[in-house]
Amino acid sequence: MAALRAHLWTSLVAARASSLLLGRRRPPCAPCSTSVAARGDAMEAAPRWLAGLRFDNRALRALPVEVPPPSPEDAAFAPRPVPGACFSRVRPAPLREPRLVALSEPALALLGLAAPSAVATREAEAEAALFFSGNALLPGAEPAAHCYCGHQFGQFAGQLGDGAAMYLGEVCTAAGERWELQLKGAGPTPFSRQADGRKVLRSSIREFLCSEAMFHLGVPTTRAGACVTSESTVVRDVFYDGNPKYEKCTVVLRIASTFLRFGSFEIFKPTDEHTGRAGPSVGRNDIRVQMLDYAVSSFYPDIQAAHASDSVQRNAAFFREVTRRTARMVAEWQCVGFCHGVLNTDNMSIVGLTLDYGPFGFLDRYDPDHVCNASDTAGRYAYSKQPEVCKWNLQKLAEALEPELPLELGESIVAEEFDAEFQRHYLQKMRRKLGLVGMEQEEDVALVARLLETMHLTGADFTNTFYSLSSFPTERESPDLEEFLAVLTAQCASLEELRLAFRPQMDPRQVSMMLMLAQSNPQLFALMGTRANITRELERVEQQARLEQLSPDQLQSQNREHWAGWLQQYRARLDKDMEYVEDMAAWQAEHIRVMRANNPKYVLRNYIAQTAIEAAEDSLDVPQVQRVLKLLETPYDNGGGAAAEPKDGSRAASRRPSYSSKPPLWAAELCVT
Numbered sequence: 001m002a003a004l005r006a007h008l009w010t011s012l013v014a015a016r017a018s019s020l021l022l023g024r025r026r027p028p029c030a031p032c033s034t035s036v037a038a039r040g041d042a043m044e045a046a047p048r049w050l051a052g053l054r055f056d057n058r059a060l061r062a063l064p065v066e067v068p069p070p071s072p073e074d075a076a077f078a079p080r081p082v083p084g085a086c087f088s089r090v091r092p093a094p095l096r097e098p099r100l101v102a103l104s105e106p107a108l109a110l111l112g113l114a115a116p117s118a119v120a121t122r123e124a125e126a127e128a129a130l131f132f133s134g135n136a137l138l139p140g141a142e143p144a145a146h147c148y149c150g151h152q153f154g155q156f157a158g159q160l161g162d163g164a165a166m167y168l169g170e171v172c173t174a175a176g177e178r179w180e181l182q183l184k185g186a187g188p189t190p191f192s193r194q195a196d197g198r199k200v201l202r203s204s205i206r207e208f209l210c211s212e213a214m215f216h217l218g219v220p221t222t223r224a225g226a227c228v229t230s231e232s233t234v235v236r237d238v239f240y241d242g243n244p245k246y247e248k249c250t251v252v253l254r255i256a257s258t259f260l261r262f263g264s265f266e267i268f269k270p271t272d273e274h275t276g277r278a279g280p281s282v283g284r285n286d287i288r289v290q291m292l293d294y295a296v297s298s299f300y301p302d303i304q305a306a307h308a309s310d311s312v313q314r315n316a317a318f319f320r321e322v323t324r325r326t327a328r329m330v331a332e333w334q335c336v337g338f339c340h341g342v343l344n345t346d347n348m349s350i351v352g353l354t355l356d357y358g359p360f361g362f363l364d365r366y367d368p369d370h371v372c373n374a375s376d377t378a379g380r381y382a383y384s385k386q387p388e389v390c391k392w393n394l395q396k397l398a399e400a401l402e403p404e405l406p407l408e409l410g411e412s413i414v415a416e417e418f419d420a421e422f423q424r425h426y427l428q429k430m431r432r433k434l435g436l437v438g439m440e441q442e443e444d445v446a447l448v449a450r451l452l453e454t455m456h457l458t459g460a461d462f463t464n465t466f467y468s469l470s471s472f473p474t475e476r477e478s479p480d481l482e483e484f485l486a487v488l489t490a491q492c493a494s495l496e497e498l499r500l501a502f503r504p505q506m507d508p509r510q511v512s513m514m515l516m517l518a519q520s521n522p523q524l525f526a527l528m529g530t531r532a533n534i535t536r537e538l539e540r541v542e543q544q545a546r547l548e549q550l551s552p553d554q555l556q557s558q559n560r561e562h563w564a565g566w567l568q569q570y571r572a573r574l575d576k577d578m579e580y581v582e583d584m585a586a587w588q589a590e591h592i593r594v595m596r597a598n599n600p601k602y603v604l605r606n607y608i609a610q611t612a613i614e615a616a617e618d619s620l621d622v623p624q625v626q627r628v629l630k631l632l633e634t635p636y637d638n639g640g641g642a643a644a645e646p647k648d649g650s651r652a653a654s655r656r657p658s659y660s661s662k663p664p665l666w667a668a669e670l671c672v673t
Contacts (some may be wrong), residue, residue: 003604005502009477010072012406021142021321024348028217037225037234037589047127047131047138047139048127048282049113049116049120049127049128050113050123050127050131050138051121052109052112052113053112053113053138053140053171054140054171054172054180055138055139055140055141055142055168055169055170055171056140056169056170056171056172056178056338057140057142057169057173058170058178058294058298059086059087059167059170059180059258059294060087060144060167060169061141062088062290062293062294062476063086063087063287063290063291063294064084064086064087064089064287064290065086065087065089065144066084066085066087066088066089066147066190066590067089068081069310074392077090077187077188077189077190077192078190079188079190079191079192079193079194079438080149080190081159081280082123082159082161082190082191082283082320083280083283084280084281084283085146085147085149085281086146086147086267086290086291087146087147087167088144088145088146088147088189088190088191089142089144090142090143090145090166090187090189090190091137091143091519091651092133092134092135092137092143092166092186092199093134093186093187093188093230094134094135094420095133095134095228095230095232095249095251095292096136096230096231096232096673097230097231098129098130098228098229098230099129099135099228099229100122100125100126100128100129100132100226100227100228101201101204101205101208101227101228101229101234101616101625102208102226102227102316102625102626102629103125103128103224103225103226104208104212104223104224104225104629106212106215106216106633107211107212107215107224108225110173110177110179110227111171111173111181111222111225111255112171112173112174112175112253113354115431126226126509127590128226128228130181131227131251132225132226132228132251133183133186133251134166134183134186134187134200134251135228137168138168139490140169141168141169141181142167142168142169143166143167143168143183143186144166144167144227144260145162145163145165145166145167145190145191146161146162146165146167146260146264147160147161147162147191147264147267147280148160148161148261148263148264148266148267148346148483149263149267149269149279149280149283149346150261150262150263150266150344150345150346150347151263151344151345151346151393151396152344152346152445153344153376153378153380154380155272155274155275156266156269156272156274156275156277157275157344157346158189158272158275158277158278158279159267159279159280159454160191160263160278161189161190161345162189162191162192163189163191163192163195163197164184164185164186164191164192164195164197164198164199164523165182165183165184165185165186165259166182166183166184166186166187166189166255167181167182167259168183169181171440177254178257179255179257180255180257180258181225181253181254181255182208182253182254182256182259183251183252183253183254184204184251184252184253185197185198185199185200185204185249185251185252185253185363186251193542195640196234196363196471198232198234198249199249199250199251199252199632200234200236200247200249200392200564200614201246201247201248201613201617202247202248202613202617203227203250204227204252205227205250205609205612205613205616205625206357206360206570206613207224207357208224208226208227208252208625208629209604209609209612209628209629210222210360210604210609210624211223211224211254211357212224212348212629212632212633213603213604213632213635214338215356216632216633216634216635217336217600217603217635218649219329219332219333219336219338219354220328220329220332220352220354221353221354221355222227222254222255222256222259222349222353222354222355223254223255223256223271224252224253224254224255225253225254225255226252226253226650227250227251227252227253227617227625228250228251228252228253229249229250229251230248230249230250231248232247232248232249233246233247233248233249234246234247235247238673239374239671240673248617251413255297255446256348256349256351256353256355257351257353258295258298258299258350258351259349259355260291260295260349260350260351261345261346261347261348261349261350261355262345262346262348262350262393262394262396262397262464263344263348263395264350265288265291265400265401266277266279266345266396266400267280267281267287268281268282268283268284268285268287268288268400269282269364269399269400270282272568278280281429285403285404287670288404289404290578291494292311292315292318292401294317295318295350296318298414299350299351299410299533300317300318300321302497303317303318303321307584311404312369312404312405312406312409315401315404316405316409316410316413318406319397319398319401319410319413320413320417321643322350322352322394322397323413323414323417323418323421324352324417324421325351326348326352326390326394326418327351327387327394327419327421327422327425328352328416328421328422328425329352329353329354329390329391330387330423331387331421331422331425331426332384332429333386334383334387334426335382335426335430335433335598335602336355336362336463336603337362337363337366337430337462337463338360338362338363338370338603339360339361339362339363339370339372339381339383339386340354340360340372340381340386341358341359341361341372341374341381341384342356342358342359342374342376342670343381343386343389343390343393344383344393345393345396345397346608348393348397348646354387358373359372359373359374359434359672359673360672361672362462362463362603362604362605362606363462363463364461364462364463364585364662364663364667365381365459365460365461365462365493365497365501366452366455366456366459366460366461366462366465366604367383367501368382368383368384368452368456369382369383369384369536370382371383372458372672373672373673374671374672374673375673377533377610378532378533379493379559381535387422387509388414390418391418391419394414395414397410398410398413398414402421405599418559427440427445427448427522429544429598430444430448431444431468432446432594432595432597432598433466433595433598433599434469434570434573434595434651435469435470435574435591435592435594435595436452436573436574436577437577437587437590437591438577438578438579438580438581438587439577440574441573443573444573446568446572447569450566450569451566452571454562454565454566457562458489458492458493458558458559458562458563459492459493459497459498459501460488460491460578461491461492461493461662463599463600463601463603463605464491464660464661464662465488465491466599467595467599467600467660468487468488468491469488469595469599469603470485470595470596470599471484471590472484472570474571474574474578474588474591476571477576477592481567485560485563485564485567487561488563488567489556489559489563491662492556492559494552494555495547495550495551495552495598496557496665497665498543498547498555499544499547500665500668501668502540502543502544502547503540503544504537504540504541504544505536505537505540506533506537509536511534511537512540514530514534516536517535518531555615569618574591574660577591585627590649596636597636598636599636600635600636601634601635601636601660602631602634602635602637602638602660604631604632605659605667606663606667606670606672607663607664607666607667607670608628609628610667610670611624611628612624612625612628613633631659
């Protein structure tokens with residue numbers, strides 16, 4: 001078996017070398033499977049539903065590709081530096097008994113794939129399981145792993161690359177569009193470092209669902225077309241606590257115009273003064289030029305056409321547009337309460353898409369300092385810090401583009417464009433969330449800031465508070481005002497929730513010891529980097545002491561007072577919006593329409609994803625993933641949602657309320673790393 005695989009791989013490399021000598025494109029790779037018989041079946045399997053996909057892999061023609069030397073199979077994909085190349089040829093590793101978890105029909109429609117008919121559904125699902133697991137390759141697919149670097153948590157990490165993702169190729173549609181396909185979790189690549197190139201069911205379901213949820217929320221994002229699991233397993237220590245377990249290998253089909261990222265341009269970085277690491281292609285400015293030519297001509301053709309004779313001005317216009325798109329993207333995140341979790345430069349798209357869904361989260365209780373990634377102990381990527389982090393990442397991209405874009409020019413573009421574009425887009429979106437459909441007012445900034453302050457003080461649920469505001473009675477003497485106030489305060493955190501949220505995270509003895517160290521040896525204390533953790537812990541202790549003095553009635557009274565004060569401001573602002581309106585009925589209709597179109601009822605909260613994961617892992621309710629997906633496809637819908645509820649008797653059904661309710665208490669215990 002091993003000898004057969006080695007022979008096939010050697011033949012593949014020889015064929016590639018021959019095609020290069022003859023100036024021809026490499027023929028598609030032979031499909032892989034788990035046995036000789038299975039390999040033969042896969043090689044003979046002709047796609048039917050997927051037969052219309054036409055590949056034209058421009059990236060591999062435009063950018064340098066490393067072809068691994070003929071060697072034993074394991075050595076061909078061993079982790080290694082990949083200098084002088086943007087891609088390395090790879091092939092997916094086969095899975096045992098791949099089976100479909102879910103498909104996204106809207107995402108696959110981008111490729112020109114119609115939803116399979118009821119008669120052909122089973123055949124299409126089998127085809128999806130075969131080709132979207134990587135067990136067989138579609139005609140024209142050319143698997144490759146992309147080489148990139150990145151700044152991770154503020155430090156240059158050197159070569160990273162697609163350690164668990166594989167470029168399949170680019171599909172051209174009848175509509176004239178071009179979409180890059182990726183398999184995430186399809187096996188090892190030269191960039192896998194110490195990992196195995198696999199993803200597991202829980203993380204794959206989260207990425208699949210969130211990619212599609214973000215699109216339907218209106219946030220720029222990569223897409224997910226399919227999620228395929230298997231009987232193959234890998235060992236994972238989920239919480240890094242010494243309790244590993246076997247988990248099922250799972251693959252996600254990802255779709256985007258491109259997966260190029262800021263880190264793609266960091267492969268040329270010279271030795272970093274802090275980490276001592278360098279990019280694998282230091283000194284290869286010729287490749288940087290190739291990448292810029294490819295990126296601008298492919299994804300910003302208008303800029304290419306406008307500056308065809310001046311590369312510096314072209315590159316400046318390209319970087320300016322990347323800056324603006326990034327600012328608008330993070331503004332959208334802030335307006336739906338989305339936290340990325342790992343905003344490293346290698347997770348930032350050059351076309352302004354939300355990229356790589358790892359430890360993401362949506363805000364439940366509004367907390368500007370919320371950190372969704374349990375590994376981010378310093379809170380670098382907290383919700384409120386996301387705009388500033390994205391700006392910092394753009395600075396690193398500017399450095400990576402030099403000398404093709406002079407650094408001084410790149411820095412001035414970030415300074416001129418980012419904050420202004422972010423504030424403009426953020427305020428525009430927030431005004432729509434508040435139903436302010438008339439003229440902008442200077443006070444709108446203060447109104448939004450006071451709203452968020454009120455939400456913070458009352459521990460209000462981010463999504464549900466905005467959704468509730470859609471039903472605020474606009475008539476000044478409305479008898480429903482008290483009833484509305486009760487609805488709004490019901491979205492505030494209870495004493496039980498607050499006590500759970502502010503429970504101590506550190507042993508009191510550890511806190512005491514660290515405080516003593518801060519007094520006796522402040523230099524050592526500063527070097528340990530624990531100041532922020534100690535500060536947060538002291539704040540928790542202080543908050544817990546306050547909560548102990550409160551009764552539920554007192555808390556509710558405080559919350560009503562906070563909200564009554566803000567609603568008074570809000571009503572005054574709505575009065576100004578209506579001041580010069582002639583047709584009040586038309587204004588009212590537009591006010592409600594705009595609010596309902598911008599305040600979702602459903603987002604992918606962690607506990608919703610968790611119920612779908614548990615259903616799939618327990619094999620009790622596998623279709624739950626597809627039902628949750630359908631719910632997330634209409635996040636602004638006022639009706640529906642019942643179809644996504646777990647079936648009676650399932651563990652998930654016994655653990656939580658409706659998906660549009662505040663999360664249950666157990667959701668606070670969920671930990672994502």
